[in-house]
Amino acid sequence: MNSQFSNIYLVGPMGAGKTTVGRLLARELEKQFYDSDREIETRTGVDIPTIFEYEGEEGFRRREAEVLHDLVALEDIVLATGGGIILREENRRLLRDHGFVVYLYCPVAKQVERTARDTHRPLLQTADPKKRLTELLAVRAPLYESIADYTINTGECASRQAVKKIIQAYRNS
Ligand SMILES: Nc1ncnc2c1ncn2[C@@H]1O[C@H](COP(=O)(O)OP(=O)(O)O)[C@@H](O)[C@H]1O
Ligand SMILES: O=C(O)C1=C[C@@H](OP(=O)(O)O)[C@@H](O)[C@H](O)C1
Numbered sequence: 001m002n003s004q005f006s007n008i009y010l011v012g013p014m015g016a017g018k019t020t021v022g023r024l025l026a027r028e029l030e031k032q033f034y035d036s037d038r039e040i041e042t043r044t045g046v047d048i049p050t051i052f053e054y055e056g057e058e059g060f061r062r063r064e065a066e067v068l069h070d071l072v073a074l075e076d077i078v079l080a081t082g083g084g085i086i087l088r089e090e091n092r093r094l095l096r097d098h099g100f101v102v103y104l105y106c107p108v109a110k111q112v113e114r115t116a117r118d119t120h121r122p123l124l125q126t127a128d129p130k131k132r133l134t135e136l137l138a139v140r141a142p143l144y145e146s147i148a149d150y151t152i153n154t155g156e157c158a159s160r161q162a163v164k165k166i167i168q169a170y171r172n173s
């Protein structure tokens with residue numbers, strides 16, 4: 001075990017499993033778990049859709065950047081981020097500089113399946129979520145890749161398997 005970082009940050013698109021895998025991973029490694037979306041909700045006292053409704057995506061991104069700024073000061077945590085956190089250059093730099101970054105890749109078809117019944121992702125409340133997820137991934141995939149220390153396809157494995165693979169990669173880093 002010679003990992004440079006005590007923190008593990010999970011990035012990737014909606015439905016890739018960042019929140020689910022992150023919680024299990026933290027438990028397994030006995031690290032504190034954080035989710036940037038939950039942190040925003042705790043701080044504001046309202047849910048993500050309400051923030052989008054009143055402040056738009058721009059307001060949400062501002063809050064997300066503030067939360068990330070504070071969370072990277074912590075040690076020994078697993079952080080599940082929101083899918084769009086990598087849009088800001090400053091966020092990408094903070095993630096790269098403070099933790100082992102894992103890109104949870106997931107094919108669009110699986111993302112669609114896993115988010116189909118969810119009403120709490122404002123960007124997917126559209127007539128054609130598949131088209132939206134395809135467009136988002138086209139823009140964001142290079143950004144996820146640019147900061148990833150390790151990439152895993154969660155479309156092909158159960159959450160527990162993903163956790164095992166991430167721990168192996170982290171310990172070999
Ligand atoms: N590896 C996986 N295999 C099957 N289903 C998964 C997997 N990871 C997550 N899910 C399911 O997909 C949905 C979205 O997962 P979530 O962790 O919220 O993704 P994210 O935080 O990346 O948007 C949840 O219902 C979760 O149970
Ligand atoms: O991809 C995005 O821009 C978003 C992803 C969501 O988090 P998950 O990736 O955990 O679903 C949440 O931050 C918000 O709805 C915006």
Ligand SMILES: [Mg+2]
Nearest residue numbers: 018019080081
């Ligand atoms: Mg999540």
